[in-house]
Amino acid sequence: MPVLPVTGKRSDSLSTPLTTKGLPLPRPLRIIYAGTPDFAVPALEALIASPHDVVAVYTQPDRPAGRGRKLTPSPVKQVALNHDIAVEQPEHLRPEPVQQRLRDYQPDLMVVAAYGLILPQSVLDIPRRGCINIHASLLPRWRGAAPIQRALAEGDDTTGITLMQMAAGLDTGDMLLKDTCPITADDTARTLHDRLATMGAAALLPCLDDLVADRLRPEPQDDTQATYAHKLDKGEAVLDWSLPAVVLDRRIRAFNPWPVAQTRYQGQPLRLWMSRSLSGHMAGATPGTVVQEGPEGIDVATGDGILRITCLQLPGGKPLEAKAFLNARTLLGVNLGAPEAAC
Template sequence: MKIVYMGTPDFAVGALDALVKAGHEIVCVVTQPDKAKGRSKELTFSPVKEYAVEHNITVYQPVKIKETESVEYLKTFNADIFVVAAFGQILSKEVLDIPKFGCVNIHASLLPLYRGASPIQQSILDGQKETGVTLMQMDVGMDTGDILMQEAIPITNEDTAGTLFDKLQELGADMIVRALPLIEKGQLTRIPQDESKATKVGKLTKEMGCIDWNKDADYVDRLIRTTNPWPSAYTTMNGKTLKIWKAIPLESTDEVLENGTVFNITKNDFMVKTGKGALKVIEVQLSGKKRMSAGDFLRGNHLQNGDRFI
């Protein structure tokens, strides 16, 4: 099939690569405009643009894809279908109506759950036991279109946003390759979403990584995994920021301490009292330093029983 592919972050690269390897003709890649990063403000390509440039695929970067100029340009490719994965802009009806088979979105949740920008992270934070990928026939709403294909995978107690991202990226890539021939033959049944079960999630922010030690240990553990690799979970002690990358939640403790208090320091780890239970800290990163085991951190810093994180 002739495909216009729309995507921006790393998540979208897997499906693009799978489509190329499956022999589909990617006539154009649409991605967000280059962004200035760092102190130098040097413009950087999105991961999807990097892939497209490496494979000599035409790249289009509209500031607003809804504009007439963009609509008319996309029509020139005579694509059979538009495949969309974390593109970052809402498509207008004029854009959705261009290709013969419409626009299909690869969304990293079991829709109608977790419509929006951060479904992978929110599924971990909410303690869901499974998540998955939905292929959706796009309409003008935010992730509201009919479901074409949906597959689930379990969320383990070890999963971070990073590991789950990789699993869902691979699943989405596999699904879109399997789905396209069925779409072309009209063999996929469109299933309307149940609006009564719909939930929405916004974008992750750095502030969301701040640990509230009044929460129970299981929640704090999920927050740590939710914000790994970005923006990371963090706390403060003596004016310094300490990121916590890995921990083990304990449901109960006999310690009668203020929430956020450090106790039971050993050579390799330490405990922090939470609203319910406690957290055994395994891997950390002090502001300005590299990530390290809790044991290495303890050997280089004077953490004492009774110290308190805020």
């Protein structure tokens, strides 16, 4: 399915041009911000630096992290605490006391970015101007939990962010603004994540200016063009070498930095961080067999074409460029992924 076409950075079909740039807003908005991971940090920082008033931050409860499994606040919570902003961390938003707490903040607007909790209609109705979501795809393509990774894995050549008016469905609300960017052959989920997070923050404030001035022109999504970005599963990270090299390369980059693509080597998982697909075919080579190696990378036969591994990691070690990895070993002739794979 092709990516929904976008003709410009701020599509005229989605919002009219900003005409009062530099003029004071009638009144700063009272905003509740809901987000949890790194992706949500740039937009929160942009709001904090704006004329608007972030009256509270909602984020996921602290979770165990690291080898010591110590309870750790989310990146969004850390930013909020650094700026003395009230933090709320309910497990769910449906209980009435939780919703009354939200009403007590008297929000004009709720801005949501990768929060991780479903907002029921009763919550969506609380802010005077509703709820806006920053979503990391060009809706209606890639609704759901993993839009960045799915866009990479499926070979999309373009992605972007969509600001939408939230509705009760999963990423089904009317679109307010879109910003598009290309996906390059070197992009990973991490690099694309960082770029889209910055784009979302940059688009948010002009969108709020248009909202205050009643210049937004919401556009309904075409549900017939929707695709769903299923949450990632660790089982997907195990590579099937019978697939074409171009597909394997996209998966390696999509699963970087999590869950990280892997294969088997000497009975242990070998993690693959970066790669490149090559044209050509090694006649008679079983998929998964290392057919050539050198400073540029480790070439593996696939179901169609050659996959060059350029960064990989052994258990207990750190990621290494292929040249450094080969300093102490050779993989030539090894059938990666086979239970008996060994030097």
